[in-house]
Amino acid sequence: MFEKVLVVEDHQTSSKAVAKIIEDLKIPFCEYLYYCDDALIRIKKELQTGQPFDLLITDISFIEDHRPQKLKSGLELIKAAKALQPHLKVIIFSVEGRPTPIKSYFQELEINGYVQKGRLDAIELSQAVLQAAQGKRYMPYQLKETLAPTNNFNFTDYDITVIKLLAQGKLLSEIPQILAELKITPSSKSSMEKRLNHIKTVLDFKKNEQLVAFCKDMGVF
Structure with missing residues (x-):
């Protein structure tokens, strides 16, 4: 299980909900921040001390207020954080429910889980944290069904x-x-690579790692 978690969320009610989940999972340390800029500073600082965060849980959208921010969204935070700490596990906790953007978060940002805020989000976020701790990716069932092109x-x-x-x-x-x-x-390398490239093109993946993760998630093997 994770030892050190950073939660970035600008709504107090959502932060309190996440806090309860972290407490129930008995994670020793969790820090809560409202601003993406502050979060990146903390990630840098903890890296320098040799005690980095294991997991980042962040929203996507943040309301602008009196305090100017360089990082305008959770997506920008994830990119900046992964540039500093490539193996940082990331879970997005957001109201976004459109399949296409969510798919891009897994492909381009290589996040470890996505939870849509809603009626069962506490249960799903808890499951997402547990899955990420085991090195797996978490995607809610209804989104998995929507995003999965296995029928194609x-x-x-x-x-x-x-x-x-x-x-x-x-x-x-x-x-x-x-x-x-x-x-x-066929057993030749060229034939094998040609087949893999065909599969990735059909499923809209760029890397073999993405294809492997997808097949694991969808129970292909």
């Missing part, structure tokens, strides 16, 4: 074998020999 792509046994090998940490250069030993064809 039929994974073959060959596809699943190659993607599973990638998930196991095998390098692209190592997989052709493994396929040959298993007598699976």
